[in-house]
Amino acid sequence: MIDFRSDTVTRPTESMKEAMLSAPVGDDVFCEDPSVNELEVFAADMFGMEKSLYCSSGTQTNQIAINVHLNPGGEVITSVESHIYKYEGGGIAKNSGASVRLVEGNRGRLTIEDVEKWINPDDVHYPITQLVSLEDTSNRGGGAIYDFEEIKKISAFCKLNGLPLHLDGARLMNAIVENGIDIKDYASHFDSISLCLSKGLGAPVGSLLIGRSDFIKKARRVRKVFGGGMRQAGIIAAGGLYALKNNVSRLKEDHYHAKELEGALKKMNWVESVVPVETNIVVVILKDYSSRDYLISELENHGVKIIAFGPGMLRFVTHLDISSLDIDKTISVLNKIRV
Numbered sequence: 394m395i396d397f398r399s400d401t402v403t404r405p406t407e408s409m410k411e412a413m414l415s416a417p418v419g420d421d422v423f424c425e426d427p428s429v430n431e432l433e434v435f436a437a438d439m440f441g442m443e444k445s446l447y448c449s450s451g452t453q454t455n456q457i458a459i460n461v462h463l464n465p466g467g468e469v470i471t472s473v474e475s476h477i478y479k480y481e482g483g484g485i486a487k488n489s490g491a492s493v494r495l496v497e498g499n500r501g502r503l504t505i506e507d508v509e510k511w512i513n514p515d516d517v518h519y520p521i522t523q524l525v526s527l528e529d530t531s532n533r534g535g536g537a538i539y540d541f542e543e544i545k546k547i548s549a550f551c552k553l554n555g556l557p558l559h560l561d562g563a564r565l566m567n568a569i570v571e572n573g574i575d576i577k578d579y580a581s582h583f584d585s586i587s588l589c590l591s592k593g594l595g596a597p598v599g600s601l602l603i604g605r606s607d608f609i610k611k612a613r614r615v616r617k618v619f620g621g622g623m624r625q626a627g628i629i630a631a632g633g634l635y636a637l638k639n640n641v642s643r644l645k646e647d648h649y650h651a652k653e654l655e656g657a658l659k660k661m662n663w664v665e666s667v668v669p670v671e672t673n674i675v676v677v678i679l680k681d682y683s684s685r686d687y688l689i690s691e692l693e694n695h696g697v698k699i700i701a702f703g704p705g706m707l708r709f710v711t712h713l714d715i716s717s718l719d720i721d722k723t724i725s726v727l728n729k730i731r732v
C-alpha cells in the first residue's frame with residue numbers, strides 16, 4: 394500500500410529504532426529521564442526559547458497551551474479551519490471552559506486586520522479576548538504557509554495589547570524548509586509553539602510545547618492534570634530527538650513529491666482544481682462531488698490510500714515513507730482510473 398492518508402503513518406527507520414533502544418531512561422514525572430531532558434533542551438535551544446515540554450500528542454500540546462493562556466469564559470481568536478477548533482473534540486470548551494472567535498481567514502491563515510477586528514472591547518457583554526492562535530502550515534488550508542511579515546504584524550499587535558500568541562506548528566518545519574526563515578527569529582514572535590514530532594519528522598510518538606520558563610512550568614502542571622505525565626518516556630523521546638536532528642531538511646523531498654502529484658492530478662478529467670501546493674499536502678476538488686467515495690475505493694483497489702477531506706474533496710499527504718518510485722506508481726494508477 395502507498396499510504397497518503399497522513400504524514401502520521403510513518404514508521405521509525407532502523408537507525409531511529411537503534412537510537413530509541415539505546416536511550417537512557419528515568420522517571421520523567423520526577424524530571425529524571427535523561428533522554429526526555431536532552432530532547433527538551435535540544436528543542437528549546439533550536440528555537441531560541443527558554444524551555445520545552447515533551448507531550449503525548451499535538452492535541453495535548455495545543456490543549457495545554459490553551460489551558461495555560463485562557464481563563465474559563467475567556468476567548469481565543471483563531472481560523473474557522475484551525476485544528477484547535479475543528480479537530481480537537483471541542484477541547485477548548487471541554488478542557489478550558491473557554492470561548493472561540495472563529496475567523497474566516499484565507500486558507501487557514503489570519504491577517505492583522507482579522508485580529509484587530511475581533512479583539513473584544515472591554516464591555517461586560519463580551520468574553521475577554523485572551524489568546525490569538527495561528528497554524529503554520531495550515532492543514533485545512535492545504536499545507537499553506539504564513540507570510541512572515543503578517544506574523545510579525547500580528548505579533549507586534551498582540552504584544553501591544555497584552556495578548557499571548559500561540560502557534561500550532563504541527564507542521565512548522567515544513568514551512569521553515571520552504572521559506573528559509575531562521576527558526577529562532579520565527580519563534581521569537583510567539584509566546585508558545587506546538588511542534589509535532591510524529592508527522593513529517595517521522596518519530597513514532599510525541600509533540601513538543603515550547604515557550605518561556607514560567608509558561609512551561611505551568612504547562613508541566615497542566616500536562617499532569619490532563620494525564621500526560623509519562624514515566625520512562627525517553628524510549629520514545631529518543632525517536633523525537635533523532636527526528637529533529639536528521640529529518641528536517643529532507644522534508645523538501647516530500648514537497649517535491651507533492652508538486653509532482655499536483656501536476657498529475659491537474660490533468661485528470663475528474664478534477665475541478667487542486668489547491669496550489671506549498672508543502673506536503675495536496676487537496677483535490679472534484680468536478681462531480683458524488684464521485685468522491687468511488688475514487689477513494691478505486692485508488693485503494695490499486696494500492697493507493699487517501700482520505701476524504703470534506704464534500705467533493707480528497708487529500709494526499711506526502712511523507713518519509715513515500716518514495717519517488719511510489720509517486721511514479723501513483724501517477725500511473727491515476728492515469729488508469731476512469732470516472
Ligand SMILES: *Cc1c(COP(=O)(O)O)cnc(C)c1O
Pocket residue numbers: 449450451452453455476477528530531532561563564589600
Ligand atoms: C496533526 C495536527 C495536530 C495534532 O494532532 P495529534 O494527532 O494530536 O498529534 C495539531 N495541529 C495540526 C494542524 C495538525 O495537523
